[in-house]
Amino acid sequence: MSKPQPAADLAYAHLRDLLLSGAYPGGELLSEGTVAAELGISRTPVREAFLRLEAQGFLRLYPKRGAMVTPVSPGEAMAVLQARLLMELFALDSLSTEPDEAVRAVGEDLLALAAREATEGSASPTGPILDTARDFHARLMRAGGNSVLAASHAALWDQQIRVSAASTSRPAHVAADIEEHTALARALADADRAAARDLLTRHIGAVGHRIGLAREPRLPSPC
Known part of the structure; x- marks a missing residue:
């Protein structure tokens, strides 16, 4: 028999799903009392959930007033x-x-994950989809073999996920994201290195386009 979910974890998951789905737009003020009443729990676990979400950049706390949903600025999204x-x-x-067989193995692994994304995309809310997307990019980072850089990428994900949430706020966006992951994974499974690099660049650029950035994120050309 599984143990009941702690109230603070319940509140966190509830709020996170709503924030990721866009139910709480940037600038909206949330009340501990209102969330506690919705979930039938006390204010203390809601306060703990607010603190976790503030640490991840989702909320900004104001004592005795509540928590404001932090908007994602164009400058932050671009960075x-x-x-x-x-x-x-x-x-x-x-x-x-790496040798072709190693590149292909990573591609096959990512293809399986992209297939899981496709299944979740037709049945799950935004939160699980973003968790699977995080796993996709984390596996790519680990495959690069630099553990320090992979850890830095993981630490950045709390900011990434706020941008990614905006880019998957519509079913068509979710479908496009999954299609781009599948194409990238297939290029790696074919050991087509040039295509994989181009697809990754276009994929991250497309995220910027879907959230309305005036220009796509690109790296400066070498001198």
């Missing part, structure tokens, strides 16, 4: 996507120096 592009291209380039 996050540029950091992603820099790290993930480095990982992909590192993987590309």
Whole structure:
């Protein structure tokens, strides 16, 4: 028999799913009392959930007033996507120096994960989809073989996920994200290194396009 979920974890999961689905737009003020009443729990676990979400950048707490949903500014979104592009291209380039069979093995692993995304995309809320997307990119980072960079990428994900949430707020966006993951994974499964690099660059650029950035995130050209 499984143990009941702790109230703070319940509140966190509830709020996170609503934030990721766009039910709480940027600038909205949330009340501990209202959330506690909705879930039938006390305010203390809701306060703990607020603190966790503040640490992840989702909320900004105001004593005795509540928590404001933090908007994602265009500047923050661009910086996050540029950091992603820099790290993930480095990982992909590192993987590309490996023998074909190693590159293909990573591609097959990512293809299986993309297939799971497709199943979740037709049946699950936004939160689980973003968790699977996180796993997809984390596996790519680990395949690059630089554990320090992979850890930095994971630490950045709390900011990434806020941007990713905005980019998967519609079913068509979710479908496009999964299609892009599948194409990238297939290129790796074919050991087509050049295609994989191009697809990764376009994939992260498409995230910027879907959230309305005026220009796509790109790395500066070497001198």
